[in-house]
Amino acid sequence: MTKAAVSTKEAILNSAILLFNTKGYDGTSIRDISKRANVNPANISYYFHSKQGLLEACLVYFFEHYLKYMEEEVNSIQYDNRKECLKKAIYKILVFQGKNHFLSRLVWREISIDSQIIREITSSYLMKERYLLKRLLEEEEETHPMIYFKIIQLKSMITMPFLNSQYLREVLHIFPQEKYFIEKYYRVLEEWIENIDTEKKKGATTRISVP
Amino acid sequence: MTKAAVSTKEAILNSAILLFNTKGYDGTSIRDISKRANVNPANISYYFHSKQGLLEACLVYFFEHYLKYMEEEVNSIQYDNRKECLKKAIYKILVFQGKNHFLSRLVWREISIDSQIIREITSSYLMKERYLLKRLLEEEEETHPMIYFKIIQLKSMITMPFLNSQYLREVLHIFPQEKYFIEKYYRVLEEWIENIDTEKKKGATTRISVP
Secondary structure (H helix, E strand, O other), X not given: OOHHHHHHHHHHHHHHHHHHHHHOOOOOOHHHHHHHHOOOHHHHHHHHOOHHHHHHHHHXXXXXXXXXXXXXXXXXXXXXXXXXHHHHHHHHHHHXXXXXXXXXXXXXXXXXXXXXXXXXHHHHHHHHHHHHHHHHHOOOOOXXXXXXXXXXXXXXXXHHHHHOHHHHHHHHOOOOOOHHHXXXXXXXXXXXXXHHHHHHHHHHHOOOOOO | OOHHHHHHHHHHXXXXXXXXXXXXXXXXXXXXXXXXXXXXXXXXXXXXXXHHHHHHHHHHHHHHHHHHHHHHHHHOOOOOOHHHHHHHHXXXXXXXHHHOHHHHHHHHHHOOOOOHHHHHHHHXXXXXXXXXXXXXXXXXXXXXXXXXXXXXXXHHHXXXXXXXXXXXXXXXXXXXXXXXXXXXXXXXXXXXXXXXXXXHHHHHXXXXXXX
C-alpha cells in the first residue's frame, strides 16, 4: 500500500473510532465518518466495504494484539513462574489499552451488545481468551474450583477503566490513558494476583453466611 | 394512575429496555417500541415525552434503587461494622441487578458512552455513589491512599457480570440472573472485601517492580 493509502485508511479508522464513541455505532453514518476524515465516502467502501467492515477492522486489530500478549506469556509458562507470566500479560494489556484508549473503549462497549454481528466477529476471540486466561490463572495439576469467577473478576478489572474512561475522568479525576495511571493500577491488579491462592485456602476454611 | 395506565407504562418501559439492549439506543425508534409494546406511539409521548425521556426513566429507576441500598448501609455504619455494611450493600445490589438484569445491562452500557445527555442525567448520581462508596470503603480516621482505585475495582466487579451477561452465558456458561450465580459471586466479592486491609498492610512493606 502507498503511504497516502495508509494514511487515508488510518484517517478513516480514527474518525470511525471517535464517532462510534461519541455518537454510538448506530448513531454514526458513513457520511459522518467521511466528512470527519475528510475523505470521499467511496474510499470507505473501497477499504472497508461498509460501516460493519469498519467495526470489524477495529475489533480484529484490538483482539489480535490483546490475545498476542496473553499468548506470549502462556508460551513462557514454566515450572513455578505462572503468576509472573500472568502479571506480565496484564501489564502489557494495560499499556496497550492506555495507548489505544479510544479503541479499547469502543471494543468493550460494542461487545457488550447482544447482536448477531458482534457475536460472529468476537466468539472465536473470546473462546481463545478464555483458554489463555485459564492457562494463566490455573495450576496445571488442579482445576481452580472458582476459575470462571476469577476470569470474571480479572476481565472486569482489566476493562473497566477504559470502558468507563469518562467516569474516571469526571468523577474520580483519574486519567486512564496516562502512564502514571497504568503503573499505579497495575499494582492493584498485581496485588489481586498475589492474593489468588490465599483466597483459595481461606475459602476452604471459613464460610461466612450471606446476610 | 389506573391499573391500565400502569400496565401500559410498564409495557412501554419493558419493550424499550429490550430493544435498547438488542438494537442499541440509537438503533431503536419510538415506532419500534410502540410496535413491540403493542401501544399507540402517542402513549409513549404522553408518558415519557420522547425516546430520551424513556432512557431517563430507566436510568432514574435504576439509580434510585442502587443508591438506596448503599445509603441504607452507610446510615447503619457504627463503630467496627463498616465492612459488614459494605457487604450487605453489595449483596442487595447484586440481588437487585439479578432481578433487573436487562435494565442493569442497559444502564451500565449507556453510561459508558461519552454523551452530553447521559452526563446530565447521571453526574449527580455518580457523585453521590462516589461519596457513599468512600464512606463504605474507608476508615473514618484515615484516608485510604488508594481509595479511588478500590472504587474502580469494586465498581468493575459489581457491574461486569450484568453488562456482559451474554459473554457469561455463551463463553463461560454462567447465568448472571440466577440466584445460584448471585450467591456464589457474592462470596467472591466478600473475599475481596475481607482482603482490603491486608493488601494495604502488604502494600506498605513489599514493592514489586513493574516488569
